[in-house]
Amino acid sequence: MSHDRTHHAHLATGKGDPQCFKGTAGPAKFKAGDKVRVKNMPDIFYTRTMMYTRGAVGEIAVATHESPVPEDEAWGHVDKSEWFYIVRFRQQDLWPEYPAAFPNDTLQTEFSERWLEAV
């Protein structure tokens, strides 16, 4: 498979990355406020969906941008995109020993759409 080293520069010059993928992922499945669970999908060889988030239930904070997913981009494939979302969790829900003294603490991190399911 030939590798065109000018591809990304042509795609993204003057726009930036992930801006260059805007409009390529179709409609976003989720919106701010939606309750979602992180799926525990197989993650052989590469993942950027941290183990500590799997199975946790959180809330969509914001839809950030469209981009190829890291599982594809890590091998140089940029032809497909997904929507990405920042999801917010209560620390009390992530860690069994998180002190009850700090009930308001949260954590948020970003997922591509495939990793999330509606609750």
Added chain:
Amino acid sequence: MSSTTREEVLRHLTAVAELQPPVQKTGKAPYPSDMTHELFRAYTRSPHDVGGEYDIPCNWSDEEPEAWGYRAYVTTEVLAWRGVWCAEERRRMQNVDLGTTQYLGLPYYGRWLLSAARILVDKEHVTLTELINKIDEVKKRHEPR
């Protein structure tokens, strides 16, 4: 020269023994029946995924980078600038493919550098023979006379 190399070889055999995982004490790979789903996930995890693991409270410190480290950083970014790879390929090779032992044992920019060398070979821009010969040539350039 040959006695120094032989001394290095013997030190190497001791050093690698210290990096072996504990299963090596049995002298062979575990039986498949001893491999639980939990162990499978632990062994096949992405080594960079450390969030939530236990670690000790620490005295924070800082580190002045070596000049070669900054040059390696620039090289990896320029390789991406010119389309040889993208940052995500680099992260995969540098933070996951290397494996846990190298991931935790090598200097930070050392991993950047190894990945840059690796991408040149993987994408067939250089052969491994060319890389080895070049490393050898560079080392010879800097040998004290």
Added chain:
Amino acid sequence: MSNDHDHDHDHGHGHRPPAPMVEEISDFEALEIAVRELSIEKGLFTAEDHRRFTEFAEHIGPTPAARMVAKAWLDPEYKKLCLTDAIKASFAVGVDWLNPTGFGTPSDYTDLRVLEDTPTRHHVVVCTLCSCYPRPILGFQPEWYRTPNYRRRLVRWPRQVLAEFGLSLPAEVEVRVEDSNQKCRFIVMPVRPVGTDGWSEDQLTEIVTRDCLIGVALPKAGRTSNIKLPIHHAVNPAHH
């Protein structure tokens, strides 16, 4: 980097120092030279490309991000821009996120987000998977930010880690950890501290340290530097 090779080893008497001489290059230094020279020989990039990116890397630092926060404290309209379009807001502090390639830096992308602290919410940033950091507006990460220790513990025991940096927050304040694991990059916009009434943009910029922009410190009138930490020096440091 220069190496002095004018050593006269008297090999005839057979005594050779067991440790490598300081002037020899390390395995990493040799590999760095090899990779760079091969890349240029094979036409993958030019020496000029390397020089241009080096120049970019030598000029980044935390001041633009600090100034962004200071400007936001003084101008509610600019603050709104920071919170809705931080890339656009970056131009006002001299940062064009498309530099130096025309499409941004390969590792830092072009989606900056500003995390607004309130009196009841404090943000702190980590990248548990590697060390993602908004270099174009904040410079290079401190080494501690890259350590497995910080990345393991901040997401699970944030208040303990913050306490080790000297930051203790009341229990009612929400500590919000941002795990920066994809293409977005984050800086924290702290609450403007007391004792800064009437201050100029320059004065305010001075107290927004890099530690404040990561979230391991709060800005304080009279404190213009990061937490003092022991520093491990390089054998052959870069000279800027």
